[in-house]
Amino acid sequence: MSLIVRTGPQEYECRVGVLDSLNERLNKHDIHKIVIIHGTTSWEIAQPFLSELLGSDVEIELSAFNGECTYEEVERIADFASQINADAIIGVGGGKLMDTVKYAAAKTPEVNSILIPTLASNCAPWTPLSVMYTADGVCLGHDIHSKQVGILLIEPKLVLDSPVNYFIAGVADTIAKWYESDVILSQPAHQNNAFLLMARAAALNCKNNIVQYGEQAVADIKGQSLTSAFIQVVETIIAVSGLVGGLGDGYARTTIGHAVHDKITVFPETHAYLHGEKVAYGVMIQLAYEGKWREIDQMTDFYEELKLPKSLADLKLSYLTNEQLETFAGEIVKDATLKESGYPVSQREMTNAIVELEEYIKVKSSK
Template sequence: MIKIKAPEAYINEENILGQSGKYVSEFGNHALIIGGKTALESVGEDFFKSFRDEKIKYEVEEFHGYCSFENIDKYSDLSTKLGVDIIVGIGGGKVLDLVKAVGEKTDLPVITVPTIAATCAAWSALSVIYNEIGEHTDYILLEKSPKLVLADTNIISKAPARYLNAGIGDTIVKWYEAVPHLSENSDITLKIGLQTAKLALNILENYANELQVESRESYIKNQYKDVIDSIIILAGLVGSINGGKHRAAIGHAVHNGLTYISDTKGTLHGEKVIFGLIVQFILEGKSEREIIDLIDLLNKLDLPVTLAQLGIKDNVDDKILTIANSVNFNSDELDNLNFQVNKDLIRKAIIRADELGRDSLSLQAIV
């Protein structure tokens, strides 16, 4: 069976949030709005006024923390207690994953309002689960994507460039994680996902190269929508086309291991994932030229290419071992990979990735 999960509508326009109430009213008239302090401030008073104009009652909850099973239970209970009929999430991946899981548990429609484009969480039918101190523990494959995504490009473009770069990193990884699984016997879902991921990869690599010849502000005016859509729509689709088979995702597995190192708490999802891609390239046995080309691309985007840039600066060997030991795949997930993966090889690949990353930074300093 093939499932392709997608929102009923995705609206990406400047200042669309001033019309939010009109779109949200199609799904209910009493909303629980959950978002971080900065995200709630960024959407502005026009967002809330549009709810009032459409006679939508709303309750606002400021969220701090992670998408954990405890928080899913907490906000599910709250939504039942309040008697709401819509869940609205405002912000980045943690809160958007939370509201999707709450919607699934309570069987309520979910509207996502991304204020940054750091992941595909606004679209995807997946919630990544952490414990209360930010260590990755699990994920939930959801039955459906959000009903509606409202992506105000004006707000997203004002976010620090670091978030967009992390989103680019997370999206680039999608192609490279999937392509090693391709074989003559691959099902159509993998092939669709790969073509979608390749389109996103082409758009984002072009963006990274264009940054060298024109300012980010100039690029925003010309092709910024394509970049946002690649991160939210295309990457979201890659993760939401499911034929029921789980596949090893090396970059994301390294990310998960990095969450167990407290030094990395200040880094973003895409920043950890993209370092994991360097590790994957080494495991695959790619040429040093290919690996250096990847690292050069990441340097253009100010993405981390060393453990120190991820915050790991002492007891490095012990922490590398912790990361490597946390990576677990079953045999089914490793099917069709044309390279070997085990904990010791991952440990060695992390060490080599860090060496090559440090070399690239040294060369930059000389130039």
């Protein structure tokens, strides 16, 4: 068994006021010149939390993120950081920005990465890998990095002031960790490996925390109420879910749910949907593939409460022909990460699962 454990950032903290300690942390790590990669609206919201840094003696260069985690954007940021002899790249924004910044830092050995997420929409701030896209938003797969994230700081008040739909997408992406990994991690051959057992425990923790606190946390962000439930779900989305793949490597990272996400991005209609929303649909396909219709019934209420897509129709893809569905299914089963996990799949059974799920949801919705 080949298992490489990549647990997470070198330094992590989540608490109210954590960004007030940023100058002290920079001094501690001998960081005096930085590049800040930022979004647009999120940057406006984040700036008040970074007032001490922005008013300090640290040399700061600002650069706006282009919106997609592409190889070209990674190279641009890495080259920029090298040209000005930056000690660190600070990323302030969402998941794709996080993926781009940590990749750029990984390509520049002398440069540290410091991540300040403004969203809790996935585990991107935690993991030492980046999901890569074309400039048009088509997923190309993921690359694993040679070094982990340097410092990850979560200010709960900053995340609380983020769009609700991104948070819901994070909830969906996180509960998927259990459904995607358990088929592999529950196999008898994996019961004697300490790290795979910890990965499975983290995946179960993801499911339990989302089931117990997820809807409350969504209500909290809607009502702008900073509660312990909200913070617990934020840390589950970003940190605990990141530990699943970090501890379990290819055996626990992703299976059908994320493979569906990666391959469905070829359809332009899906670009309007967030990563976690597409993964949510992928989980439904996985449950259909495994014949777990009772579980689908249980998940349906949860999905409808959070307005998550359950079918191709929900993703505006009901027009797909049988031939297109077969091609789509064939691309899913060829997914590199799905193959790496050892999850047994076939194109015929995948096509059947997609078609059967569509019909099942249609009938269920008509009742």
